[in-house]
Amino acid sequence: MSLDLTPRQIVDALDAFIVGQPAAKRAVAIAIRNRWRRKQLDPELREEVAPKNIILIGPTGVGKTEIARRLARLVRSPFVKVEASKFTEVGYVGRDVEAIVRDLAEAALDMVKQEQREAAREEASASAEERLLDLLLPALEGETSDAERRERLRDRFREKLRAGELEDREVELTYESSASPAAVTLPGGGSGAMGFDIQSLFERFGKKKSVTRNLPVSEAREILLGEEAEKQIDPDKAQAEAVRRAEADGIVFLDEIDKICTDRERGGAPDVSRQGVQRDLLPIVEGTTVQTRYGQVKTDHVLFVAAGAFHVAKPSDLIPELQGRFPIRVELDALGEEEFRRILSEPQASLTKQYAALLAAEGWTLEWAEDGIAALAKLACQVNEGTANIGARRLHTLLEKLLEPELFEAGEGEPKTIKIDAPLVQARLSDLAADEDLSRYIL
Numbered sequence: 001m002s003l004d005l006t007p008r009q010i011v012d013a014l015d016a017f018i019v020g021q022p023a024a025k026r027a028v029a030i031a032i033r034n035r036w037r038r039k040q041l042d043p044e045l046r047e048e049v050a051p052k053n054i055i056l057i058g059p060t061g062v063g064k065t066e067i068a069r070r071l072a073r074l075v076r077s078p079f080v081k082v083e084a085s086k087f088t089e090v091g092y093v094g095r096d097v098e099a100i101v102r103d104l105a106e107a108a109l110d111m112v113k114q115e116q117r118e119a120a121r122e123e124a125s126a127s128a129e130e131r132l133l134d135l136l137l138p139a140l141e142g143e144t145s146d147a148e149r150r151e152r153l154r155d156r157f158r159e160k161l162r163a164g165e166l167e168d169r170e171v172e173l174t175y176e177s178s179a180s181p182a183a184v185t186l187p188g189g190g191s192g193a194m195g196f197d198i199q200s201l202f203e204r205f206g207k208k209k210s211v212t213r214n215l216p217v218s219e220a221r222e223i224l225l226g227e228e229a230e231k232q233i234d235p236d237k238a239q240a241e242a243v244r245r246a247e248a249d250g251i252v253f254l255d256e257i258d259k260i261c262t263d264r265e266r267g268g269a270p271d272v273s274r275q276g277v278q279r280d281l282l283p284i285v286e287g288t289t290v291q292t293r294y295g296q297v298k299t300d301h302v303l304f305v306a307a308g309a310f311h312v313a314k315p316s317d318l319i320p321e322l323q324g325r326f327p328i329r330v331e332l333d334a335l336g337e338e339e340f341r342r343i344l345s346e347p348q349a350s351l352t353k354q355y356a357a358l359l360a361a362e363g364w365t366l367e368w369a370e371d372g373i374a375a376l377a378k379l380a381c382q383v384n385e386g387t388a389n390i391g392a393r394r395l396h397t398l399l400e401k402l403l404e405p406e407l408f409e410a411g412e413g414e415p416k417t418i419k420i421d422a423p424l425v426q427a428r429l430s431d432l433a434a435d436e437d438l439s440r441y442i443l
Helices: 007-015 022-039 064-074 099-119 121-136 138-143 147-162 193-205 217-231 235-249 272-286 337-345 351-360 370-386 393-402 404-409 422-434 436-442
Strands: 054-057 079-083 170-178 208-216 251-255 289-292 295-298 303-308 328-331 365-368 417-420
Touching (some): 007 022, 007 064, 022 054, 022 328, 054 064, 064 251, 064 303, 079 099, 099 121, 099 289, 121 147, 121 170, 170 217, 208 217, 235 295, 337 370, 351 393, 351 404, 365 370, 370 393, 370 417, 393 422, 417 422
Parallel strands (some): 079 251, 251 303, 365 417
């Protein structure tokens, strides 16, 4: 785990993937570091220190979700992203807000199990190898009854196996496959306590189906490796650790929180359903205990990061009790031409690098000229101004249109080298971007 990173280290790590938004990065970095600081306190004081939840305010496509997602991955915390607008007040048809916590527990368990599989990988790999040898050698059993000769034969096969010489040889493998029950739809969306209890019941009593197939060694190894790794996991310990991690390190990203606000400036009767969702969210954010299939999960120290455009409503339109649970408000900067240029070229996994790698898989070379990147950034800015402003997401659309010929033709004929410069960008996209009516539908 990387929970002991300093705020500056967290910001530096986020800078490698996300351009700009220094205020938002500093806010989340401090919130994460405060978690580590809290754990250094005496137990009595530790319980009194509550997380300082954050609201990120900004239009779509400026990096709100990406900051939260990258942060969770960086510090290896259980992470759940939910859209607040998908929930409805208890009693209405829709999702129950407690499903957020149950999803967080699931995410934590997946993380714990993956870590335990990785820790047991060497031992599991050795066991899987022995099982593969058992599958490869029975046909030869009649040829030698001598134990010493058979062991030499086994060692010879082991060498070939490790050298990759037997990857295509078929073996007959019998393994267990879970029989998936038909989906059951419950009143109210089926996401409440009854929903997860029934699902748990299906999983507990669902029959394991034995399947026998002839598979190449390469595929059989993966199945055997998964089975052997699963044997190394103690379910009770994994579930207990998952609950602990969800409570102490969980991060919940509440997107579109502005859509459950009531715009007071418009007047009229308050939206009862939206206020109901806010009141249902309040105990979860404030700190409560939710029953999950792995035990009770307390939300007192879960970090909640909310986000919204707030172009109609304002954070002050939230009910006062919920406002008080989000003391940190950060406004993200709108993205312009310079930010688009940097997004295209600076991050470790920038879009230009991604497309170059995709075409390199076909043997093609994609070269990006500086003026080509600048022209693309300028066009993205122009289209955002002329149509709906969707921030950096506009770059995805433009790049797909720009590189459509190469993406279609790659893999046929001789590999090529393509240089993306300003004239090429203008030739392929300028007319489309200039036609406002057409760009609304295509770009």
